[in-house]
Amino acid sequence: MYNEYDNLSFEEQLHLTESLIRQRHNQQMFLRRNAQLLQQELSFEAELLEDNPELAQTIHSFNMQEIQAQQQGLFGVVQGDSPPKGQSVWSKFFPGLGRN
Secondary structure, three states: OOOOOOOOOHHHHHHHHHHHHHHHHHHHHHHHHHHHHHHHHHHHHHHHHHHOHHHHHHHHHHHHHHHHHHHHHHHHHHOOOOOOOOOOOHHHOOHHHOOO
């Protein structure tokens, strides 16, 4: 059975294998760190929302409006209308979050 490593010397195969192991290790470390940062962010967000029930209610309200707008848009598409070009509810308050 032929594979791409057949023409390589043992030393070359070993070097390639070591490089792949290092690459996978670095990817795993990146993913692990990213997961830790996301967990920290979620913890901070939960704490912020717990300490500010008005903010939690406002975010919930915005999310519900966004869901309703998306559902209305999907219903229109099913009815044969062209997809809506409207802005996200959130983009009205945070312009950088607009749809592309």
